[in-house]
Amino acid sequence: MTPQRPVRLIVCGTADRGDxxxxxxxxxxxxxxxxxxxxxxxxxxxxxxxxVEDLLELPDETGCVIVDAVVGIAPGAVVTLPLxxxxxxxxxxxxxxxxxxxxxLGQMIELAAVLKGHPVRGxxxxxxxxxxxxGRGLGRTVRSGLPAFRAAxxxxxxxLAVPAHPxx
Amino acid sequence: MHGTTHVDAPGAPGIEHxxxxxxxxxxxxxxxxxxxxxxxxxxxxxxxxFEAPRYFEQLVVGRTPDEVIDIVSRxxxxxxxxxxxxxxxxxxxxxxxxxxxxxxxxxxxxxxxEWIQSHxxxxxxxxxPDFLGYPSAIAMAADHREIVERGLAIxxxxxxxxxxxxxxxxxxxxxxxxxxxxxxxxxxxxEVRRSLDAAxxxxxxxxxxxxxxxxxxxxxxxxxxALAHPTEYPYNDGRIVSSDGLDLAVxxxxxxxxxxxxxxxxxxxxxxxxGGVYLLGPAARIALTAGTLHPLAAxxxxxxxxxxxxxxxxxxxxxxxxVELLHACAEARDLIDGYRRPDVxxxxxxxxxxxxxxxxEAPRGLLFHRYGVDERGFVADAQIVPPTSQNQAxxxxxxxxxxxxxxxxxxxxxxxRLEQLIRSYDPCISCATHFLDVxxxxxx
Numbered sequence: 001m002t003p004q005r006p007v008r009l010i011v012c013g014t015a016d017r018g019d020x021x022x023x024x025x026x027x028x029x030x031x032x033x034x035x036x037x038x039x040x041x042x043x044x045x046x047x048x049x050x051x052v053e054d055l056l057e058l059p060d061e062t063g064c065v066i067v068d069a070v071v072g073i074a075p076g077a078v079v080t081l082p083l084x085x086x087x088x089x090x091x092x093x094x095x096x097x098x099x100x101x102x103x104x105l106g107q108m109i110e111l112a113a114v115l116k117g118h119p120v121r122g123x124x125x126x127x128x129x130x131x132x133x134x135g136r137g138l139g140r141t142v143r144s145g146l147p148a149f150r151a152a153x154x155x156x157x158x159x160l161a162v163p164a165h166p167x168x
Numbered sequence: 169m170h171g172t173t174h175v176d177a178p179g180a181p182g183i184e185h186x187x188x189x190x191x192x193x194x195x196x197x198x199x200x201x202x203x204x205x206x207x208x209x210x211x212x213x214x215x216x217x218f219e220a221p222r223y224f225e226q227l228v229v230g231r232t233p234d235e236v237i238d239i240v241s242r243x244x245x246x247x248x249x250x251x252x253x254x255x256x257x258x259x260x261x262x263x264x265x266x267x268x269x270x271x272x273x274x275x276x277x278x279x280x281x282e283w284i285q286s287h288x289x290x291x292x293x294x295x296x297p298d299f300l301g302y303p304s305a306i307a308m309a310a311d312h313r314e315i316v317e318r319g320l321a322i323x324x325x326x327x328x329x330x331x332x333x334x335x336x337x338x339x340x341x342x343x344x345x346x347x348x349x350x351x352x353x354x355x356x357x358x359e360v361r362r363s364l365d366a367a368x369x370x371x372x373x374x375x376x377x378x379x380x381x382x383x384x385x386x387x388x389x390x391x392x393x394a395l396a397h398p399t400e401y402p403y404n405d406g407r408i409v410s411s412d413g414l415d416l417a418v419x420x421x422x423x424x425x426x427x428x429x430x431x432x433x434x435x436x437x438x439x440x441x442x443g444g445v446y447l448l449g450p451a452a453r454i455a456l457t458a459g460t461l462h463p464l465a466a467x468x469x470x471x472x473x474x475x476x477x478x479x480x481x482x483x484x485x486x487x488x489x490x491v492e493l494l495h496a497c498a499e500a501r502d503l504i505d506g507y508r509r510p511d512v513x514x515x516x517x518x519x520x521x522x523x524x525x526x527x528x529e530a531p532r533g534l535l536f537h538r539y540g541v542d543e544r545g546f547v548a549d550a551q552i553v554p555p556t557s558q559n560q561a562x563x564x565x566x567x568x569x570x571x572x573x574x575x576x577x578x579x580x581x582x583x584x585r586l587e588q589l590i591r592s593y594d595p596c597i598s599c600a601t602h603f604l605d606v607x608x609x610x611x612x
Binding site: 014048049051052053056103107110111114115 | 245293304305306309310313316317320323324327336337338339
């Protein structure tokens with residue numbers, strides 16, 4: 001069997017804050033159905049809130065898929081972005097940091113790239129969320145978007161893991 | 169920064185002008201600063217916090233004390249432990265809960281973790297770029313990679329400490345009335361103990377690095393307020409003291425201070441009952457309680473010879489923060505060395521009705537909580553007074569006093585200096601709304 005490239009799947013969000021748990025729910029449903037050879041190359045990390053250290057700890061040869069719920073797109077809609085494109089997209093959107101003294105995703109990716117000496121390779125897959133209230137489960141709109149979210153995550157895992165797809 | 173606009177030179181008399189910085193970056197949350205200038209003098213400085221109100225004080229109504237501890241930790245991703253600590257101590261004080269001394273030590277250790285990650289993040293990623301002439305930590309990292317890496321390594325030690333004690337590094341979940349839901353075995357602390365050796369050395373280097381920075385010339389005698397304890401640098405216990413002789417029990421904040429609503433802001437501000445403005449945070453704590461610093465931190469502070477500068481020039485709060493970073497790393501190491509696992513993680517307790525109130529020292533300053541507890545043991549009403557909303561008036565006072573010295577400077581330089589001043593407070597707007605665009609306008 002052709003050896004595959006390692007991929008780290010970073011699953012962001014919290015299950016007890018409404019649609020913020022979408023990535024956890026999607027990955028929980030996705031992993032059991034993945035073929036064994038693909039699963040063998042995936043290292044799953046759960047991460048409530050992404051920090052730059054999560055990117056700095058990535059081995060150089062490892063691709064990265066970050067999955068999370070997002071705002072700014074329609075609830076239930078799915079978006080896939082190359083990590084390298086996010087800093088530029090953030091700047092064009094004029095995004096200012098909003099929470100937790102944490103650097104925004106684009107700045108985290110830029111800082112990690114500067115410190116690592118090369119770009120962080122991989123993808124971000126997000127699903128639009130509507131409600132992030134405390135003690136709630138996923139909303140109906142996001143639940144209905146989970147199949148597409150899972151499919152998008154799986155597609156990125158395969159693209160990054162399989163040598164026939166030298167995209168990373 | 170975003171959205172800077174400028175119509176005319178601010179110092180020119182008889183001409184209307186407008187200075188507007190859309191957002192202050194490298195602070196937490198969203199708000200604006202408006203400076204009104206008349207004949208070269210600042211006649212009004214107003215911080216308008218427009219981040220949406222967050223209604224946490226209503227969210228906790230009808231909840232049990234343990235639920236409240238988990239809810240209030242969600243107010244802030246950087247200082248959740250401060251919210252947990254003020255709440256848990258308030259309830260325990262009302263319910264007469266006596267906690268195990270080792271649980272008390274573990275809570276100090278947990279607070280050390282929060283101070284380490286919060287102070288390291290602010291010093292290295294948010295504030296140092298101002299002093300070294302970079303627009304961001306990213307630009308700074310390109311030239312000073314080792315500085316950013318050092319900051320991230322210290323921060324990681326704090327995060328790991330929180331994770332071991334709190335179950336996870338963001339919004340920890342182990343704090344309970346009477347103790348913890350789970351306490352670590354000593355072996356679980358061994359790895360973080362090793363990282364603290366390196367963090368102590370890196371924090372010593374942080375103090376040396378920051379003390380060598382150039383800060384703008386500025387002096388204002390602020391009214392300083394902090395907790396003070398006879399033998400410990402203040403985290404969870406002490407009395408509320410001030411530079412003008414205030415000495416209050418820790419649950420009696422509202423005997424001396426009150427919250428007021430100021431037009432144009434979603435955050436309540438705080439004043440003394442006489443309308444006085446006061447300063448909280450690292451500079452106030454160093455000025456009022458330096459005698460209880462860890463010997464390593466006290467010695468490092470003494471070597472800088474800058475204790476007076478910390479007290480009177482808010483730009484040197486970065487040095488106060490660095491000294492506290494060293495203190496927290498060194499104390500955390502000592503606490504782990506002295507750790508003995510308590511027999512039980514928490515003691516039983518019974519709710520009783522009444523007024524539950526306490527204040528602890530969050531990384532940004534004193535955080536006061538007050539809860540009314542009903543006959544069934546549920547929270548009936550709540551008041552949460554974060555440090556940033558208490559510091560907001562002091563930020564405005566500093567801007568009013570400092571801004572005239574930069575109004576004749578090129579617009580970009582003036583903006584950087586004003587933003588740098590605001591960042592000196594490490595303001596947490598999200599905490600306060602439960603806060604920045606800078607705008608200067610005026611007429612003759």
